[in-house]
Amino acid sequence: MANEREVTIYDIAKKLNISATTVSRGLQDHPSISKKTKKKIFDLADEIGYRINHFARNLRNQKTNTIGIIVPRLNSYFMSSVIAGIENVANDHGYGLLISQSSESFGKEISSAKTMFDSRVDGLLTSLAFDTADLKHFEHFFKKNIPVIFFDRVMEHENSTSILIDNRQAAYNATNHLIEQGCKKIVHITAPILQNVYKDRLKGYKEALSQHKIKFREEYVIVTDLSQEAGAEAAQAILKMKPVPDGIFVSNDSCAVGCMLALKQNGISIPEDIAFVGFNNDPISKVIEPNLTTINYSGYEMGQTAARHLINHFNGTSPINCTNTIVLRSELIIRSSSLKKGK
Amino acid sequence: MANEREVTIYDIAKKLNISATTVSRGLQDHPSISKKTKKKIFDLADEIGYRINHFARNLRNQKTNTIGIIVPRLNSYFMSSVIAGIENVANDHGYGLLISQSSESFGKEISSAKTMFDSRVDGLLTSLAFDTADLKHFEHFFKKNIPVIFFDRVMEHENSTSILIDNRQAAYNATNHLIEQGCKKIVHITAPILQNVYKDRLKGYKEALSQHKIKFREEYVIVTDLSQEAGAEAAQAILKMKPVPDGIFVSNDSCAVGCMLALKQNGISIPEDIAFVGFNNDPISKVIEPNLTTINYSGYEMGQTAARHLINHFNGTSPINCTNTIVLRSELIIRSSSLKKGK
DNA sequence: TTGTAGGCGTTATCAT
DNA sequence: ATGATAACGCCTACAA
Numbered sequence: 001m002a003n004e005r006e007v008t009i010y011d012i013a014k015k016l017n018i019s020a021t022t023v024s025r026g027l028q029d030h031p032s033i034s035k036k037t038k039k040k041i042f043d044l045a046d047e048i049g050y051r052i053n054h055f056a057r058n059l060r061n062q063k064t065n066t067i068g069i070i071v072p073r074l075n076s077y078f079m080s081s082v083i084a085g086i087e088n089v090a091n092d093h094g095y096g097l098l099i100s101q102s103s104e105s106f107g108k109e110i111s112s113a114k115t116m117f118d119s120r121v122d123g124l125l126t127s128l129a130f131d132t133a134d135l136k137h138f139e140h141f142f143k144k145n146i147p148v149i150f151f152d153r154v155m156e157h158e159n160s161t162s163i164l165i166d167n168r169q170a171a172y173n174a175t176n177h178l179i180e181q182g183c184k185k186i187v188h189i190t191a192p193i194l195q196n197v198y199k200d201r202l203k204g205y206k207e208a209l210s211q212h213k214i215k216f217r218e219e220y221v222i223v224t225d226l227s228q229e230a231g232a233e234a235a236q237a238i239l240k241m242k243p244v245p246d247g248i249f250v251s252n253d254s255c256a257v258g259c260m261l262a263l264k265q266n267g268i269s270i271p272e273d274i275a276f277v278g279f280n281n282d283p284i285s286k287v288i289e290p291n292l293t294t295i296n297y298s299g300y301e302m303g304q305t306a307a308r309h310l311i312n313h314f315n316g317t318s319p320i321n322c323t324n325t326i327v328l329r330s331e332l333i334i335r336s337s338s339l340k341k342g343k
Numbered sequence: 344m345a346n347e348r349e350v351t352i353y354d355i356a357k358k359l360n361i362s363a364t365t366v367s368r369g370l371q372d373h374p375s376i377s378k379k380t381k382k383k384i385f386d387l388a389d390e391i392g393y394r395i396n397h398f399a400r401n402l403r404n405q406k407t408n409t410i411g412i413i414v415p416r417l418n419s420y421f422m423s424s425v426i427a428g429i430e431n432v433a434n435d436h437g438y439g440l441l442i443s444q445s446s447e448s449f450g451k452e453i454s455s456a457k458t459m460f461d462s463r464v465d466g467l468l469t470s471l472a473f474d475t476a477d478l479k480h481f482e483h484f485f486k487k488n489i490p491v492i493f494f495d496r497v498m499e500h501e502n503s504t505s506i507l508i509d510n511r512q513a514a515y516n517a518t519n520h521l522i523e524q525g526c527k528k529i530v531h532i533t534a535p536i537l538q539n540v541y542k543d544r545l546k547g548y549k550e551a552l553s554q555h556k557i558k559f560r561e562e563y564v565i566v567t568d569l570s571q572e573a574g575a576e577a578a579q580a581i582l583k584m585k586p587v588p589d590g591i592f593v594s595n596d597s598c599a600v601g602c603m604l605a606l607k608q609n610g611i612s613i614p615e616d617i618a619f620v621g622f623n624n625d626p627i628s629k630v631i632e633p634n635l636t637t638i639n640y641s642g643y644e645m646g647q648t649a650a651r652h653l654i655n656h657f658n659g660t661s662p663i664n665c666t667n668t669i670v671l672r673s674e675l676i677i678r679s680s681s682l683k684k685g686k
Numbered sequence: 687t688t689g690t691a692g693g694c695g696t697t698a699t700c701a702t
Numbered sequence: 703a704t705g706a707t708a709a710c711g712c713c714t715a716c717a718a
Contacts, residue, residue: 006405008711019689024713032687049483051461055407056711059398059694062349074430075423075643084417087444096441096462101430118394119439140392228626257630283571287600287630300418351695362705367697375703399695402710 007050015048016040027052067310068121069099070112072129072153076254077282078299079127082151085303086125093311095122102129104225113137122146123310128153130192130225147313151306153195163306165330167197170295171204173332174249174277177293179212181275181340183247186214189222189234189259190251201251201279226251231258238274239266247275247338253282253294260288260337276337290336297330350393358391359383370395410653411464412442413455415472415496419597420625421642422470425494428646429468436654438465445472447568453480460484466653471496473535473568490656494649496538506649508673510540513638514547516675517592517620520636522555524618524683526590529557532565532577532602533594544594544622569594574601581617582609590618590681596625596637603631603680619680633679640673 009023016023018037026033026041033041044050058064067090071079083099090097098121102109109129116124117140124141126148135157141148142159154162178186188205190198206216222237224230231250238245238259250256256278260270268274270290278285281296305326352366359366361380369376369384376384387393401407410433414422426442433440441464445452452472459467460483467484469491478500484491485502497505521529531548533541545564552559565580567573574593581588581602593599599621603613611617613633621628624639648669 006711009713010711020711021690021713022688024711025688028713034687037687051463053402053711054462055398055402056694057713059396059402059696060711060713062694064398074427075420077418077420080418080423080426083423083442084444087417087442091443091458097443098439099426099430099442100434100440101427115434119397120394254626261630283597284627284630287604287627289632349695353695363695364697364706365704367695368704371697377703380703396695399710400697402694402712403696403698405710 007048012044064120064122066096066098066121068116068124069097070102070126072102072104074101078280081299082303085300086307089304089307104130106131110137124148125306127151128195147310149306149310151302153197161324163326165297165328167200168204170330171201172208175205175208178247178275181338183275185245186247187220187245188249191226192223226255228254228258231255232262235259235262249277251279253278253280253285256292257284257288271337271340275340293335293338294333295330296333302328350391355387407463407465409439409441409464411459411467412440413445413469415445415447417444421623424642425646428643429650432647432650447473449474456480466490468492468649470494490653492649492653494645496540504667506669508640508671510543511547513673514544515551518548518551521590521618521620524681526618528588529590530563530588531592534569535566569598571597571601574598575605578602578605592620594622596621596623596628599635600627600631614680614683618683636678636681637676638673639676645671
């Protein structure tokens with residue numbers, strides 16, 4: 001059962017009566033090796049099942065060919081789409097992925113960052129946890145010029161690039177849409193406003209209100225963890241508000257859905273009594289009745305963009321710094337949950 | 344901007360006037376190093392920011408501390424839960440994850456397997472693509488005694504363990520339930536019956552039918568890719584069947600939902616005209632109206648189980664072979680989509 | 687076009 | 703309890 005020794009370039013060299021150097025070069029398609037020799041090398045390598053030892057190579061090259069990823073959660077539609085997008089690009093360029101989740105905890109994010117650093121990932125793609133307060137845990141990376149790219153939930157830093165959508169604008173559009181439908185008492189369900197996405201959405205929400213001379217009311221902002229269950233709880237709070245609100249803008253579809261289901265159970269009609277707009281265009285938004293108006297933006301694309309940007313950076317194409325913020329497109333998708341007057 | 348050299352155990356050794364060997368041992372908490380020396384080593388390591396070089400260690404130890412994962416898709420609720428479960432266990436035991444997706448293609452699965460092999464993962468966790476026909480692409484692993492564990496979509500092999508649920512029983516229960524509700528013309532929407540999960544579910548479906556003396560009809564089995572869109576297409580086919588079926592058992596919730604939505608648009612009432620049972624207990628099943636009866640089993644748990652099993656194997660606890668099939672629990676969750684007579 | 691030699695950082699073996 | 707040495711497999715500066 002003893003594992004046989006691995007085939008190395010030396011084995012190839014010996015059998016071919018050439019040096020390991022030549023084999024190494026041949027395998028890398030080095031220009032100064034003759035076609036004939038290369039062919040012999042590749043053929044034999046194939047035949048005897050040679051495979052490169054990445055550790056030896058990485059040890060020598062001081063490079064891991066690995067991209068680190070830290071996300072708040074793995075199992076949401078949005079995040080798994082992002083990962084799929086990253087995987088797609090990374091794979092094409094010969095990079096592996098080291099993935100970990102912070103479970104929305106600052107502490108776990110810090111320890112994940114440490115693991116990533118110790119694993120010497122070549123670059124890091126991160127979306128911040130709810131309660132991440134600063135970027136100290138990434139200082140190691142910045143100091144060593146290891147590129148860090150933030151996506152979706154970002155924080156500005158002079159040494160990193162951010163990839164996101166215009167959350168303020170999206171929230172403005174969402175809220176504005178509700179107002180146009182005749183809503184005057186609009187609740188905003190969101191997450192702790194530490195993160196840019198929630199801060200900016202709140203800003204957009206307020207902006208739309210003020211532009212229509214609707215007074216902003218602190219008690220209309222409900223802070224939750226945006227889970228479906230939290231949506232149901234928020235519904236209870238909303239039912240107790242007097243007067244009952246006539247529109248709700250939620251920072252995430254599954255929370256919106258949880259809220260809608262609970263309200264419906266309590267005899268509220270949507271959109272007649274209360275209109276709804278969500279965020280993310282999760283598939284669930286097309287299943288809930290009435291279908292949920294929402295903000296659409298592609299996680300897959302965001303993942304691809306992040307990965308591509310990072311890899312371009314490795315190749316010296318795109319610099320990573322604060323001036324480099326990439327804003328992806330988002331759009332309001334209007335469905336019946338927000339259409340007050342007829343369909 | 345030149346990167347400073349990395350801190351190595353030699354740097355620590357030099358500053359402490361001891362040998363690198365001692366440092367190496369100290370760092371690994373080797374019993375034969377004095378507490379005093381260990382403390383000095385750890386303190387200095389901390390101070391000057393030493394971090395182990397995994398490549399050097401792996402090169403030396405011939406071990407990667409990495410678990411490879413190949414899944415058909417990353418962005419489904421079930422799969423992302425599995426990954427989350429794996430990550431949870433792997434992380435606790437100091438293992439990294441190398442993840443790739445086959446996109447339901449045999450070809451891509453083969454090339455992913457090659458990548459994994461070349462990356463020298465210590466073990467492999469895999470769920471097979473729709474059209475995977477054999478396990479030749481894993482032979483390399485078997486030959487080198489690298490453990491391969493299949494989960495959910497598995498194929499039997501004398502050198503590997505399978506982790507799954509009793510799909511036959513689950514499908515039997517689902518179909519039986521529909522029959523008990525009075526259904527006599529039951530359609531089964533599923534994926535190509537190459538994979539065990541679909542083969543077994545078909546078996547269970549047939550078994551329930553025959554036990555109730557209901558004749559199996561080939562044309563009642565609709566083979567799709569189980570996407571939501573495919574569900575909508577299946578609905579069109581179903582509407583054309585004469586007589587129209589009165590029950591449908593779908594191999595996956597999102598496909599069931601797509602089908603339900605399309606049928607509802609065509610004036611079919613669920614469950615009165617057609618009752619529905621899905622599979623997977625995707626969150627979407629609690630959103631669709633009527634709520635979808637489904638088979639529940641935990642992806643997170645399946646992921647944890649797979650990872651734990653693999654890691655136990657590394658530690659010499661659990662052998663990996665064909666006699667070792669782990670069957671996880673699954674259950675029928677009855678919701679209104681299948682309840683013909685009142686609720 | 688090909689070869690020689692040394693080193694990347696770690697750990698196991700064999701001393702002391 | 704600690705140290706010297708070799709080896710893991712690869713790559714590249716330098717030499718031929």
